[in-house]
Amino acid sequence: MTCETWQRKIDAYLDAELPEAETRELDIHLRSCASCSSQALTRSELKRTIHLAGKKFVPDPELRKRIQSSISPKVSGRRWGWIVEVGATCAAVLLLIFGSMVWLRQSQRQQLVGELTDLHVATLASANRVDVVSSDRHTVKPWFQGKVPFTFNLPDLQGSSFELIGGKVTYLDQSPGAQLLFTVRKHMLSVFIFKDSPELDRALGSSELTRKLSFNLESWTDGGLRYLVVTDASRSDINELRARIVEAAR
Amino acid sequence: MALDRDKANEFEELAMPLFASLYNLAQWLTQDRTEAEDLVQESYAKALKGFGSFQPGTNFRAWIYRILRNTFLTSRTGLNAAKTMPWDDEDDSRSVSPVTTETPESILLARADHNAIQAALQQLPVAHREIILLCDVEEMSYREIAEALTIPIGTVMSRLARARRAMRQLLADKVQGANR
Numbered sequence: 001m002t003c004e005t006w007q008r009k010i011d012a013y014l015d016a017e018l019p020e021a022e023t024r025e026l027d028i029h030l031r032s033c034a035s036c037s038s039q040a041l042t043r044s045e046l047k048r049t050i051h052l053a054g055k056k057f058v059p060d061p062e063l064r065k066r067i068q069s070s071i072s073p074k075v076s077g078r079r080w081g082w083i084v085e086v087g088a089t090c091a092a093v094l095l096l097i098f099g100s101m102v103w104l105r106q107s108q109r110q111q112l113v114g115e116l117t118d119l120h121v122a123t124l125a126s127a128n129r130v131d132v133v134s135s136d137r138h139t140v141k142p143w144f145q146g147k148v149p150f151t152f153n154l155p156d157l158q159g160s161s162f163e164l165i166g167g168k169v170t171y172l173d174q175s176p177g178a179q180l181l182f183t184v185r186k187h188m189l190s191v192f193i194f195k196d197s198p199e200l201d202r203a204l205g206s207s208e209l210t211r212k213l214s215f216n217l218e219s220w221t222d223g224g225l226r227y228l229v230v231t232d233a234s235r236s237d238i239n240e241l242r243a244r245i246v247e248a249a250r
Numbered sequence: 251m252a253l254d255r256d257k258a259n260e261f262e263e264l265a266m267p268l269f270a271s272l273y274n275l276a277q278w279l280t281q282d283r284t285e286a287e288d289l290v291q292e293s294y295a296k297a298l299k300g301f302g303s304f305q306p307g308t309n310f311r312a313w314i315y316r317i318l319r320n321t322f323l324t325s326r327t328g329l330n331a332a333k334t335m336p337w338d339d340e341d342d343s344r345s346v347s348p349v350t351t352e353t354p355e356s357i358l359l360a361r362a363d364h365n366a367i368q369a370a371l372q373q374l375p376v377a378h379r380e381i382i383l384l385c386d387v388e389e390m391s392y393r394e395i396a397e398a399l400t401i402p403i404g405t406v407m408s409r410l411a412r413a414r415r416a417m418r419q420l421l422a423d424k425v426q427g428a429n430r
Contacts, residue, residue, distance in 0.1 A: 011414060012407065015385060017392050046367075046418070047386050053367040054387030059273035063287050067294050068266060073258040161391050185389055234389075235267035236311045243307060 001025075003036055010040050014047055016186055109203045112172075117215050119170055120190040120230040123181065130166030130181050140167050140180070148176050150225060152193050155244035161185055162241055173199065182241065187233035189241060196226040204228075218242060222249050261301045264310045265294065271388060272318055278383055279322050279331075279376060289325065293318040312390070312397035319380070319398065331376040370420040378413035385410055 006029055012018045013026050030037045123129050132143040137154035145151070147169050157164060165181040170192065177194035194200065204219045204226070218229040218238045227245060229238050272293065277286035297317045304313055322328040371379050384390045384398060395410075396403045 008411075011411060015392070043414075046421075049364065049367050050371070050382060050386040050417075051389070053364040054278075054371065054383050055274055056368055057274045057277035057283075057286070059270060059290070060287070063273070063290065064266075064269055067269065067291055068262075070291070071258070071262055071265065071294055071298050073255045073262075161394070185391060236264075239264055239267065240310070247307060 001029075003033060006033075006036050007039050010036070010043055014040065014044050112200070112203045113217055115172060116190075116192060116217060116228055116230050119172075119179065119192070120188075120215065123168075123179065123190060124188055129168075130179075131168040133166040135164045135166075137164060140164060143167065144169070144178050148178050148193075150193075150195050152178065152225060153248040154180070155241075155248040157182075157244065160240070160244065161237075162189075162244070184233050184237050184241070187231060187237065189229055189231035189233055189238070191241070191245065192228040192230070194226045194228075196221050196224055200226050220246075222246060225249075257301065258298070261298055265297060265314060268311060268314060272314065275315070275380075275383060275388070276318060276322070278371070278379060279319075280325075280327050281372065282327070285325070285327060289318065289322055293321050296321060309394055309397055311388075312394045315384070315398040316400065328376075366421060366424055370417055370424070373420055374413065374416055377409065378416055381406070381410050382413050382417060 006026060009018055009022065009026060013023060018026065030040055132140050134140050135157075137156070141152070141154050144167065154164065155162075161184050163183045165183060165188075167178055167180040170177055170179040172192070172194055175194055175197070177192055180191040180193070182189040182191065201221070215230055215232055216235060216238055220227050220242065227242075229241065231238060269290075273286060273290050276289045276293075277283060280286045280289055293314070297314050300317070304310065323331075371382065374382070381395065381399070384395045385392075390398065392403050392406045392410075395406045399406070401409070
């Protein structure tokens with residue numbers, strides 16, 4: 001292939017949209033061609049700068065509030081007004097009584113989030129990220145049989161931007177669980193699955209999104225299992241993967 | 251409200267995390283803060299109304315962006331933008347040459363300058379600006395972009411190639427102008 005042909009493919013290469021075989025070929029070509037590698041470097045730098053410079057406009061928090069209130073399921077003011085008032089009073093009292101419990105839960109939560117982020121980062125840094133390497137869910141799921149004290153379904157990722165890399169057994173608070181590694185457009189996502197326990201439930205509660213060191217952490221329970229996603233991918237990607245996992249569990 | 255409480259909750263859970271991104275895209279499209287606010291608000295209202303027709307498991311981000319974009323295209327600013335830009339470019343990525351007069355060196359000089367990048371983006375026709383933002387800022391895959399813009403993937407590739415070429419040319423012109 002000529003340099004001109006390769007240079008037409010550099011954008012798709014940098015967008016991670018080039019087929020695997022061509023990506024490998026272009027990798028090899030770039031190592032030996034100064035002109036093409038200079039093009040690739042420039043375009044990659046430009047892409048990165050556009051990514052940062054393109055996030056220019058920040059919305060007014062008031063607009064968020066307006067939209068949030070316009071789309072939130074409404075409780076009719078007059079009819080339910082007294083319930084809201086009583087509810088608010090009760091909530092204030094409960095807040096006072098359980099303030100210390102919340103504080104305790106927050107610190108447990110921070111500790112757990114920290115441990116999960118560490119597990120995710122350690123996995124990414126490892127030369128052998130997973131023990132079962134396969135994008136086939138029918139290979140990965142049976143591998144966990146006898147290794148973790150529960151079973152789970154993996155989502156069908158066909159037609160999505162997600163790809164399953166594989167999985168391994170991991171431990172949280174001395175309990176064994178599954179760690180599954182996915183990618184979405186070069187972002188890595190760890191999905192942890194553990195048997196739900198009162199301790200985990202207390203610390204994490206229901207579905208919530210947390211940020212720690214720029215990682216997003218999402219957590220939910222389903223069928224006695226606690227699912228946790230740790231990643232630097234966007235919230236919408238997390239929501240999509242979560243929807244697929246929930247669907248697979250049904 | 252046509253949606254039941256669970257469905258409305260589901261919509262809120264999917265739509266609100268995209269708020270900042272949708273606003274950013276809206277202001278890039280309209281180039282005006284007030285218009286962008288109206289556009290985002292109207293898009294959310296339309297999306298909520300039409301959420302019953304959204305297929306779970308399909309791409310919500312592409313779906314809601316499509317609503318925002320269609321709302322923009324039917325606005326006065328959008329209609330004016332559409333008049334000055336051919337949206338229906340052909341799938342002829344092979345005819346797109348990789349470079350014109352810009353050189354990697356000249357782009358390198360401009361690439362670190364966020365203001366230069368923002369000014370160049372602003373100068374691009376709206377179809378080019380939009381596709382660059384979806385790909386490079388929102389990191390959408392070509393398939394997602396195709397879904398959001400309701401165009402074939404081949405057109406995504408050719409339009410993106412044209413848009414990037416135009417962007418590189420604008421940056422190169424700026425550097426050359428500064429050197430004169």
